[in-house]
Amino acid sequence: MTTMRALVFAGIGQPMLEERPRPQILAATDAVVKMVKGTICGTDLHILKGDVATCAPGRILGHEGTGVVHSVGASVTTFKPGDRVIVSCITSCMSCEFCRKGLASHCVDGGWVLGHTIDGTQAEYVRVPHADGSLHHLISGASEAAQAMCSDVLPTGFECGVLSGRVKPGSSVAIVGGGPIGLGIVLTAQLYSPSSLIMITRDPNRLKIAASLGVTHCITFGPSAAEEVMALTGGRGVDTVIEAAGVPGTFDLCQELVAVGGTIANLGVHGCKVDLHLDKLWHKNITITTSLVDTVSTGMLLKLMNSGKINTDVLITHTFSFAKMLDAYSTFGAAAEHKAIKVIIDF
Ligand SMILES: [Zn+2]
Numbered sequence: 001m002t003t004m005r006a007l008v009f010a011g012i013g014q015p016m017l018e019e020r021p022r023p024q025i026l027a028a029t030d031a032v033v034k035m036v037k038g039t040i041c042g043t044d045l046h047i048l049k050g051d052v053a054t055c056a057p058g059r060i061l062g063h064e065g066t067g068v069v070h071s072v073g074a075s076v077t078t079f080k081p082g083d084r085v086i087v088s089c090i091t092s093c094m095s096c097e098f099c100r101k102g103l104a105s106h107c108v109d110g111g112w113v114l115g116h117t118i119d120g121t122q123a124e125y126v127r128v129p130h131a132d133g134s135l136h137h138l139i140s141g142a143s144e145a146a147q148a149m150c151s152d153v154l155p156t157g158f159e160c161g162v163l164s165g166r167v168k169p170g171s172s173v174a175i176v177g178g179g180p181i182g183l184g185i186v187l188t189a190q191l192y193s194p195s196s197l198i199m200i201t202r203d204p205n206r207l208k209i210a211a212s213l214g215v216t217h218c219i220t221f222g223p224s225a226a227e228e229v230m231a232l233t234g235g236r237g238v239d240t241v242i243e244a245a246g247v248p249g250t251f252d253l254c255q256e257l258v259a260v261g262g263t264i265a266n267l268g269v270h271g272c273k274v275d276l277h278l279d280k281l282w283h284k285n286i287t288i289t290t291s292l293v294d295t296v297s298t299g300m301l302l303k304l305m306n307s308g309k310i311n312t313d314v315l316i317t318h319t320f321s322f323a324k325m326l327d328a329y330s331t332f333g334a335a336a337e338h339k340a341i342k343v344i345i346d347f
Contacts (some may be wrong), residue, residue, distance in 0.1 A: 006060045006123035012050040023127035028075040031131035038345035042264035059276040062122030063089040065112040066153035084138040089152035090295040092133035105292035141306035149312035156293040157184030164289040165265030174198040175246030178206030226256040318343040
């Protein structure tokens with residue numbers, strides 16, 4: 001049997017490099033991809049903490065990255081062996097009720113399965129179900145590592161933050177959370193020319209990066225953050241506030257910041273319940289959205305990367321060889337200490 005190396009969720013707090021059998025084509029719609037560039041997501045850290053009950057120990061992690069198609073099933077039409085591809089974090093059959101409504105995140109035979117309910121991309125080879133709906137061809141106008149940001153980071157920020165948050169020309173926008181997704185929102189919110197774009201996060205390094213990407217105001221997350229935003233907005237608050245952290249304190253802040261008629265777009269992965277202050281919000285005509293990325297915007301985002309209108313290079317702060325995957329996890333797990341945003345894995 002041909003084997004490969006893979007990063008496995010061996011138990012709570014235990015990422016392990018193991019030898020595993022190489023994946024085979026199991027269905028006519030499958031592709032097997034040889035990985036070239038991988039990365040680690042905050043969600044992988046959640047799995048390692050035991051926050052994701054649906055991901056069982058023994059699972060190969062990872063739902064992002066790029067590679068070369070190694071083999072395809074008989075009914076795959078868009079991709080052939082040798083094609084260089086981006087693996088989407090969302091697997092889509094393109095034909096079920098949800099996929100037809102543009103809700104591929106809830107595909108009845110897919111959605112977020114890679115590195116979750118089936119083996120993922122942090123391995124030398126990965127089997128991608130429904131390849132025609134779940135892979136994208138690489139573009140020529142950006143680095144391969146930068147394009148790995150189109151697996152999850154950029155479409156999630158754009159769809160769950162910018163689109164769900166209804167960012168409009170001239171509107172005011174605040175982003176609570178300066179991780180890779182929060183910074184992806186900074187990049188894509190500017191497609192709509194908001195009049196103000198406020199980054200609120202605790203990490204001074206991330207505020208600095210946000211400033212370099214074009215935010216109009218940087219505010220340190222803490223007890224005075226709401227007051228500072230109110231001072232900037234004449235006491236009105238912001239039209240769109242995007243929750244990109246996923247803890248009760250940040251969701252509380254979003255409720256303080258939203259203006260009359262505004263939108264709170266939640267995309268943080270919440271591991272516990274939060275308070276909803278309806279006593280303060282009931283009369284403010286606001287909207288609260290929740291969303292999981294459908295990756296319907298990936299093709300459009302790749303076109304913008306190809307023409308240089310979006311550049312994700314700045315999100316990539318560290319590169320590790322796959323043999324050093326455990327070091328990559330320690331660095332990404334202590335991101336503030338290492339000034340890490342996204343780590344790239346070279347296979
Ligand atoms: Zn589907």
